[in-house]
Amino acid sequence: MDGVTPTKRPRKPRADSVRNHDRVLEAARTVFAEGGPAASLEGVARQAGVGIGTLYRHFPTRQALFEAVYRHEVDQLVELAERLATDDLPPVEALRRWMRANVEFVATKKGMSAALAVAVHASSDLTAYSIDRLGRALGTLLARAVKAGAIRDDIGAEDILRTVVGLCYMHDKPGWQDKVRRLLDVFVDGMRRGSKAGALPRTPPG
Amino acid sequence: MDGVTPTKRPRKPRADSVRNHDRVLEAARTVFAEGGPAASLEGVARQAGVGIGTLYRHFPTRQALFEAVYRHEVDQLVELAERLATDDLPPVEALRRWMRANVEFVATKKGMSAALAVAVHASSDLTAYSIDRLGRALGTLLARAVKAGAIRDDIGAEDILRTVVGLCYMHDKPGWQDKVRRLLDVFVDGMRRGSKAGALPRTPPG
DNA sequence: GGAATATACGGAGGCAGCCTCCGCTTTGCA
DNA sequence: TGCAAAGCGGAGGCTGCCTCCGTATATTCC
Structure with a gap:
């Protein structure tokens, strides 16, 4: 809008965030492979060792996962x-x-x-x-x-x-x-x- | 087992039972067609105008339906x-x-x-x-x-x-x-x- | 037609999973 | 080291799954 928008360089993503993202993805692959498309997402979170909230932050819907x-x-x-x-x-x-x-x-x-x-x-x-x-x-x-x-x-x-x-x-x-x-x-x-x-x-x- | 087992002729199936069976089947076709395989069975029962118990009596599992x-x-x-x-x-x-x-x-x-x-x-x-x-x-x-x-x-x-x-x-x-x-x-x-x-x-x- | 009884109805209830929300923790940056 | 941004995770409200059983109704027999 105004002349010089202060370009805020975004922080680099947190290490735990990246780690959890990968863990969930890996767990999802396993769980879906075994339990089919209706497998429990809470099960995925458990398998990944993260809270259900974390799973949903990274992948807001089942479809996204x-x-x-x-x-x-x-x-x-x-x-x-x-x-x-x-x-x-x-x-x-x-x-x-x-x-x-x-x-x-x-x-x-x-x-x-x-x-x-x-x-x-x-x-x-x-x-x-x-x-x-x-x-x-x-x-x-x-x-x-x-x-x-x-x-x-x-x-x-x-x-x-x-x-x-x-x-x-x-x-x-x-x-x-x-x-x-x-x-x-x-x-x-x-x-x-x-x-x-x-x-x-x-x-x-x- | 013994000589003459008294052949009890089974009753003819109740009219309401037959009717409900057909209703549920019809409703299931519609609901699955729209909502996919994970569609709600309670939804099917509602659509068929029967209680959830009735649905499960006729089709004991989702798979059976x-x-x-x-x-x-x-x-x-x-x-x-x-x-x-x-x-x-x-x-x-x-x-x-x-x-x-x-x-x-x-x-x-x-x-x-x-x-x-x-x-x-x-x-x-x-x-x-x-x-x-x-x-x-x-x-x-x-x-x-x-x-x-x-x-x-x-x-x-x-x-x-x-x-x-x-x-x-x-x-x-x-x-x-x-x-x-x-x-x-x-x-x-x-x-x-x-x-x-x-x-x-x-x-x-x- | 009316009683007797086999049969079916249907929803309450316990349980599990979905997803959101928010107080608490951890991390990156200065 | 301090602090704010970012992320964590589980409590909680909700919906759907499935069972169980008291109530209702169809069929049969007289």
Whole structure:
């Protein structure tokens, strides 16, 4: 408003605050993985060794806590995709491998899946964030395969992402990973150039 | 045990009991569709116009109520599949149509999807029941297409079911149905004879 | 039609989890 | 070392879960 607003440098965050934030996040991952999306938040606080008030200060809603956990997972997936993109494999193979690796990744967090399923439907912000990040990572692999003329160009990264995750959600018997990988192979074959499906509209931006 | 156990004919069920059972079921469908799987059961009772005690007598657990609603939906899907099997279309087309019709069906209950996602992971009994029923219905369509030599014979009805449902779960933006239908077309193309994917192990019985 | 009785109703009540609020403690900064 | 900003944590009000049992009502038998 007036000429010179005194720029108050904000304090650096308190050490205990940072520590508690991390503790709660870690505890939440464990508790949700075991107890599903309806697990007790007071249980999370207990597990983290903090008061319930502290939990709520850091994550004002259950949804916020979900999202924090989820985002962390997404970041790991992106990293994975980037690593895969630097290898030089035939483009379709690189693509197929990422999809398969993705399945394995989900496997290690299988307990979270119900929670994630709920999150997907509950928060479009969250899905937007993760689809954006993962979509970019996958997009690189996809573009190479398309450019090489190996697969059709009318299927977006988002389409593939949703397919992979959807298939993972639907399986949890022992051996499900193998089953999902093989179904993904069927899908990839359907994506090859020369397939007969009708045109798939490109995913609109945003 | 002894010679002639006096066969006490059981009373016919009370009219009010039957009425309340139906009311609760109906209310549950609505409430879960709107509020998701964690919606208040007392809310369901209120909506149904019965006491909470009555709700619990008919459906002793939240899970039981879920399942009752879910089974009703499954029955409708089976009926739909049977109707489709009697039409005489080219087998692959019949198959594709059922998968597409399925998407439409889910669409009308979209609100339930989070609840169903939870149910899928919560109760293997329930998934067993529905996969069995739907699998038989779809199996007929599938067998015809395989017999005609149009598609590979190593993909089970259960695989297809899970794929369809998994894709539906993952989409809820406006226009999602069209997107899912097109992704299913890609999948069907991958199933055609002459595709290059590795062998998919037949789904073991049970 | 009316009594007898099996059956169902429904809400009070104990318990657990949700979330807010605020007095007390700890930390960063000068 | 002193002090204010920042954070801590649990008491407390509220809602929902589920059980239990006194009351109400439908069915059956006469």
